[in-house]
Structure formats: structure tokens, C-alpha cells
Amino acid sequence: MPSKTFSVQTRGTFDLFEVTDKIEKIVRGSKVKEGMCFVFTPHTTACLIMNERESGFLEDFKKTILRLIPREGNYEHNRLGEGNANAHIISSIIKPYLVLPIENSSLNLGTWQNLFFLELDGPRTRNVSVQIFK
Numbered sequence: 001m002p003s004k005t006f007s008v009q010t011r012g013t014f015d016l017f018e019v020t021d022k023i024e025k026i027v028r029g030s031k032v033k034e035g036m037c038f039v040f041t042p043h044t045t046a047c048l049i050m051n052e053r054e055s056g057f058l059e060d061f062k063k064t065i066l067r068l069i070p071r072e073g074n075y076e077h078n079r080l081g082e083g084n085a086n087a088h089i090i091s092s093i094i095k096p097y098l099v100l101p102i103e104n105s106s107l108n109l110g111t112w113q114n115l116f117f118l119e120l121d122g123p124r125t126r127n128v129s130v131q132i133f134k
């Protein structure tokens, strides 16, 4: 099945943007009852995460990631002048894709699982593609 792509306009250097509904809509539109949903973002300074939509947690997540891998640092990649080495590192660790189960024509997520696009070097316009496998 060909992939479907949508774009996300991020607002800050570091930004979380919920994409659960956009992906669920594509899954329902595919008419696939049981299968797999592959969500992919073709960028080296962004990634995708799955977790709880709770403002305290989302703030904790941001603070923790940036404490572990801060924007400022003695990174070799920053000699190019973009200053986004930490964004490349975080994207490499977290990964720019998710694989999700489809059951009964919908995403079979846990009650507290929501899907987020994680911008690490914005603001930018980003693409997310969704491919469904039967």
C-alpha cells in the first residue's frame, strides 16, 4: 500500500506536536482490519515518540532529554555552524520511526499511549509518512 504523507509546522527549537489523530485517520481510511502501521519522518534532527499526553510528563521529558544531551556542548558537528549536533544525537537514539499494531481497523494503542512528533532543531516544516501493511 503506498504511503500517505502529512506535514507538521513546528514552533520552537524543541517542540512536541501530537500526531495520534492524523495517523489514526490514515489507518481508518486504509480499510485494513489487521496489520501494521509504519510511521516515518525523513529528517535527521527530529524523531517520533509514543507516550502519555500529560503536560507535566511532557515537560519532564523535554528537561530530561536536554539535561542528558544539551544543545550547548563541545560537539564536532557544530564546527559546521548549525549548532544542532545534539538534535542529530537525540534523533539517532530515539529514532525517526514507530511501528504500531492495527486491530479492528484502528491503532491498537494502550489507554495512555499517544503519538508525538519531536522537533529537535526547529522551527521548521516537517514531513511524516504513514505506510500500512496488511
Ligand code: ZN
Pocket: 077, 082, 084, 085, 088
Ligand atoms: Zn546538523
